[in-house]
Amino acid sequence: MLLFAGAWRVYPANAFTLSPFDANGLALAHAMRSPELDWLMQAVTWAGSLWLLLPLTVLAAAGLARQGRTRQGGFLVLSLASTSVLSHLVKVIVERPRPDLFSLQVSMPFDWSYPSAHTMQAFALAIAVLLLAGKRAPLLALPLIALAAGVGFSRVYLQVHYPTDVVIGMLAAWLWVLGLHHGMLRKPTTIAS
Secondary structure: OHHHHHHHHOOOOOOOOOOHHHHHHHHHHHHHHOOOHHHHHHHHHHHHHHHHHHHHHHHHHHHHHHOHHHHHHHHHHHHHHHHHHHHHHHHHHHHOOOOOOOOOOOOOOOOOOOOOOOHHHHHHHHHHHHHHHHHHHHHHHHHHHHHHHHHHHHHHHHHOOHHHHHHHHHHHHHHHHHHHHHHOOOOOOOOOO
């Protein structure tokens, strides 16, 4: 629901208008450009790619299964896979064009802009890991969220997404994974008679 409400806000009735938030965010990212940061952002953006995240997630799920935590492993894989499918489905429905205000440092992705799949995938996996981490969650929270946020920022920095694609994608992934966690792993409550 959040993704479609956001789509209506950023791309109403398929009529493209550039919001000040998006224009200023892209301009700020462009103004930060440097050869060193260009290289770093191209590397960071890969942390949201399925080419990296899917094999890591499957390995982590296999490790959880060996520990007898098959449901948790399934939750981890489903969090990433379903978030990826959801983001790409919404892209096809909304069809928001990619930004073209400034020059690119990478080739433009072939699909639509809204929402940022890289950001959604990175946040989905980070939130899923934190939900499974138990007592270690406070130690992992800052690095995982910082990395996921770095992926989101890299997408704007590289000029392949609008800031709203990233922000709404981040929030949608968070809500989606929380819903999956609630549906798959919550402990049933019993009513005492």
